Amino acid sequence: MMLADIAVGDTVTVEHVGGPRAFRRRLMELGLLPGTRVRLVGVAPLGDPLELLVRGASLSIRRAEAESIRIVQVAQGTMPDSSPAASPARAS
Numbered sequence: 001m002m003l004a005d006i007a008v009g010d011t012v013t014v015e016h017v018g019g020p021r022a023f024r025r026r027l028m029e030l031g032l033l034p035g036t037r038v039r040l041v042g043v044a045p046l047g048d049p050l051e052l053l054v055r056g057a058s059l060s061i062r063r064a065e066a067e068s069i070r071i072v073q074v075a076q077g078t079m080p081d082s083s084p085a086a087s088p089a090r091a092s
Contacts, residue, residue, distance in 0.1 A: 001070070001071055001072070001073065002066065002067050002068075002069060002070060002071065003038070003040075003050075003052075003066040003067075003069040003070075003071050004050070004063045004064075004066035004067045004069075006040050006071070006073075007040065008040050008041070008042060008043060009039070009040065010039070010040050010073070011037055011038070011039045011074045012037070012038055012039075012040075012071040012072060012073055012074055013035060013036065013037050013038070013071060013072045013074050014032060014033065014034050014035065014036045014037075014038060014069060014070075014071055015034060015070045015071055015072050016034060016069070016070040017032060017033070017034065017068070017069050018068040018069065018070065019065065019068035019069075023065065023068075027061075027065075027069075030054065030057075030059055031054050031055045031057065031059075032052075032054055032059070032069070036054060036055065037074060038052050038053065038054050038071070039052065039053040040052060041053050041058065047063060048062055048063045048064075049061055049062050049063065050062075050063060050066055
């Protein structure tokens with residue numbers, strides 16, 4: 001499955017970043033590495049670009065570029081890196 005195929009609110013894990021070498025390098029510099037969780041936050045009114053939440057930062061890429069990023073579905077509507085271990089403990 002490719003990143004361009006997911007719906008708004010879906011959280012996925014990057015499996016492989018493809019495309020031209022300079023493009024891959026730039027995305028990886030921005031934190032889009034294999035194993036990273038990504039959430040699709042929004043899509044522009046005409047369907048391009050896509051707004052992603054990557055490691056707490058907002059990133060916008062074109063749909064054509066998202067077609068070169070292979071992903072694995074994680075969950076619908078969960079935030080990246082949200083796990084019980086990451087949440088502060090609540091006092092009872």
